[in-house]
Amino acid sequence: MTEPQVALIAPAMAAALSRYLQRKQGLSGASANTVSAYASDLRDFLGFMTLHMGGLDTPRALGEIRQADMRAWMAYARGRDLSARALARKLSAVRGFARFIADEASIDISAILATRAPKHTRGLPRPLSATDARDVLDTVALQTRADWAGLRDVAVVTLLYGCGLRVSEALSLTGRDAPLPDVLRMTGKGGRERLVPVLPVARRAVADYLSACPHAQTPDLPLFRAIRGGALDRRHVARVMEATRLQLGLPASATPHALRHSFATHLLAKGGDLRAIQELLGHASLRSTQVYTAVDSTRLMDVYESAHPRARG
Template sequence: MIDGSPAATDALHHWLDSQRALKNAPETTITAYRHDVARYLGFISQHRGGPQGLAALGDVNLSEIRAWMAHERADGIGARSLARRLSAVKSFYRWLSEREGFDATAILSTRAPRFKAKLPRPLSVDAASEMIERVEVQSETPWIGARDTAVVTLLYGCGLRISEALSLNGAAAPLGDTLRIRGKGGKERIVPVIAPAREAVATYQKLCPFDLTADAPLFRGKRGGALNPRLIQKVMEAARLQLGLPATATPHAMRHSFATHLLSAGGDLRAIQELLGHSSLSTTQTYTAVDTARLMEVYTQAHPKA
């Protein structure tokens, strides 16, 4: 809840609209931005003893932004989450300062807290294959089993995010040798489609009881509406329990597995960056750490002198 002036509240709404329109930000990101900036505005109002207008927001100094960060940490917010919240506040201030004509240097120069980046948790090659096979038999309805298999195969076979797979419409089927994917921030990329993925989608398409029109979602729920990603998460939860896999065996882990297995097989890091749609190579480079960690684990277990 925003404890700010009507002008500050209105500015927040306009900024969120700009993120939707200009940066094509997904609703999950918009919701997180709204929450993070609203908390900040609420803190500044309480810190200064009342709702703050736009001019007052432009006067926030470094000690006040640090006080807000200290308040968040005292409230149990971790370094990673605080860095995300600070990023949202900076983005809001960057937009607001351009609109209102004030200097936002104090906010924009604030350093985010350091945190240790979490490494991706991929599945092994065998576990990824077993996951796809087990997903197929989770439903007694053949077309639903085929649907779930097609989605999970796309995650692993093409390195898609689940949101990207479920955003495909009927015009994408039957799949060709490549797919044009619109990822985060509206960034487009072309990904190759392996034969098992084409075959899995073709099987689903043949069994699906609904008319998969060109402009409607390709993957449907049991009543014909767009498939909810939570259903894929649930079917993978059931499969991982049966296979004895860890809780990290999620839909996103299939994408991690795609990248890690390509790298292990000698894939070029730049090419993998393009396939994943990462804006920065540093994001893709986390997979080299995963590969090295796995190599050391095998070495320790297998070397006779280890």
Template sequence: MISEAARDALSTWLATQKALKGAAANTIDAYARDVGDFLRFMTLHNGEIQGLGALSRITTSDMRAWMAHTRGGDVGPRSLARKLSAVKSFYRWLSEREGFEPTAVLATRSPKFQRKLPRPLSPEAASDMINTLDAQSLTPWIAARDQAVVTLLYGCGLRISEALSLTGADLPLGQVLRIIGKGGKERLVPVIEPARAAVAQYARLCPYDIPRNGPLFLGARGGALSPRLIQKVMEQARAQLGLPATATPHAMRHSFATHLLNAGGDLRAIQELLGHASLSTTQAYTGVDTARLMEVYARAHPQGGG
């Protein structure tokens, strides 16, 4: 049970996150769930519905109790860190609006966890993956569709959601694609010739009329293609190739970034192509180490070396 005032505050904060920060629908849903669970816990923990006054008086002990309770529900350190981040963000906003000191909440330490670095495929494995998709379906247009999607992930560094959000209006693909990424951020992505050719081949073979204002990639019955189908066909292909479970659609995007960097690409340019807000995210994506970063820095700023 959450007090009406707390529920209204949460709704207003979520609307602010969506309007001012462009948070995606999935992010908003996660925030609502995480902060809502926190507020419900505090009601049970303190034995009374938590109005805004009670929420402003939450102590370090209360926070420890919530962390312990959440961990006890088989929630891993990474998920707990995400939940705590949402609660802190809500409290930062609430304390400014209501004029109280949120130190007990903001000072709560996030649990430590080992960040999993993405595992890009080798250039040969990425190429084998794309070629093997041709044999995963007995229906030629579906095989061409799957190849086209995965070629866009690897050749242009798109997220699967971005590839599947392309519409018939994007046909025929030009030299550059305008992509709306996470948080509504727009970026321009160069399109390599194999990606243009793969999409053109799919469009030629597709038995349905691809609507100008509808999805470019269609399912077997003519509706929008589900990302799960691409995940599934890649599972089949990686089993045939003996590739690890980490060879996922997202790994193709990682591979795009890593192979560009290894070929001498500039880290900041790759950051822009991927649509990352921070360089550290791109660094993790490519698995680039600090020594390599310093090499890039020294080349860009030779006077910095001495």
């Protein structure tokens, strides 16, 4: 089958997709990255169906899709080496768009809604040990030549591990947030606000960076600046973390986001309340936070199997 192209989508369908994405961002509070992912998934689906069915001229044509058509799309997607989890995400996007069109055009989308996502097992987060996390904080400054930039990278990483921030959240801070208060009000996924206590070590790390930063800080400019003064981007944080990981001999799972996992896992190991950790992470559902109990249990069994005399035979 020929690779679907965005240009194959009929103007009326493209307009409906645009309306849906605007609504998704406006009413659901979805982030720009989430909306972009939805757009890519839906254009891919509509491009395939346009070729497969010989045209989808209007949004009402979604009502003509049958389960055999959906199976053909899923087979095509799996043929592109998509994981079961990625395909389930695409199917979720398709269902959401189909419901939107059904509300607008009063069509039957039962074939789309009846399509089952492939089963997939949710992988457990892979946090760093407390020792490895401390080593990362001690080593990350060595990956950048300019001293002030090294202090900047330490400050970012400290916010990820010490406060459980996402990389995007740390980089969204502006000069208005400096000096860091005892508690930050963060807006995370889905527009959910949460209060995040800021440890003294994190406040000091940011203060040290700001005192050395050669770029003037103003309320509306990003707090974390690149070498030439622009906004620091997440690719730099990923590169610095990769260099640090290689220097320390840590596994590939030692990513910037793993520091957020480490924050949650280490809090839980110290007796932190699951509900409180949910609030600190900004999870909408406790189910998302409960995966860290599985991580803690897995680590406990690893220790048991390696140290208990009976376990060693």
